[in-house]
Amino acid sequence: QGILIRNAFRRASARLNLTHRASEKLSLGMTLNLARTINNQVPSDNAFSNPVQLVALPPMQRPYLEDGSPNPNTLYYNNLLEVTDATDQTTGFATSVLCLPRMSLSRVCLSAPNLALTCSISRRKPITDDAPLIIPVFRAA
Structure with missing residues (x-):
């Protein structure tokens, strides 16, 4: 891991x-x-979708929706979408x-x-x- x-x-x-x-x-x-x-x-960092970029999300925005899925409507790109929807x-x-x-x-x-x-x-x-x-x-x- x-x-x-x-x-x-x-x-x-x-x-x-x-x-x-x-x-x-x-x-x-x-x-x-x-x-x-x-x-x-x-x-990779080409589209700012690297997991390290998660620190750029404002702290007042929730990374997950209430149903547990990644929030697609964040101010900055939410990399958690890549984790669940891509291989x-x-x-x-x-x-x-x-x-x-x-x-x-x-x-x-x-x-x-x-x-x-x-x-x-x-x-x-x-x-x-x-x-x-x-x-x-x-x-x-």
Whole structure:
């Protein structure tokens, strides 16, 4: 839980390291990383809808109506409307695979270049649109 309304971040990750000695002179290694993140975000400050802007409401105006819903008729924008009526969550998945071949000849150890592939997918559901936005990112080294 964050210190602001509707602000939270969760992450789960795992790492697996494998090494196989194929022969006396050749060893193969692999590192696999998996991660999943969920980021509940607050609105940015573009439209003065950030929760920090709640301090700008005059103290004589009630932030909530008598039925418990946010008051839409305040002098300054009531950010509590964003809290109840909007969602802004980013879910990300990331996978990274690193292959490490190594060959040793007599007393000299030769390492081949590392082969790496990273895949990162972010899914975000904007406040004003019901269709999620999926952004895949692939990197190879």
